[in-house]
């Protein structure tokens with residue numbers, strides 16, 4: 001599998017590499033270079049774009065990604081008139 005298409009500009013990865021290099025390298029190894037489609041951050045980014053991607057969502061936070069996607073992609077509930 002190819003590397004994540006967002007790797008060069010991903011603010012989370014760049015912050016990790018600058019301020020927590022070991023965590024950054026581990027994230028790169030584990031997600032960005034191999035399994036980016038399983039990165040929670042990438043899941044949200046791919047579906048909703050950068051505006052709706054929280055800056056602090058971590059690659060292993062799939063539960064949060066699913067919540068965000070369900071909330072923003074779910075069709076609005078039908079309105080009931082009384």
Ligand code: SF4
Nearest residue numbers: 004007010032036039
């Ligand atoms: S895999 Fe996730 S953490 Fe890595 S560059 Fe892509 S969006 Fe950022």
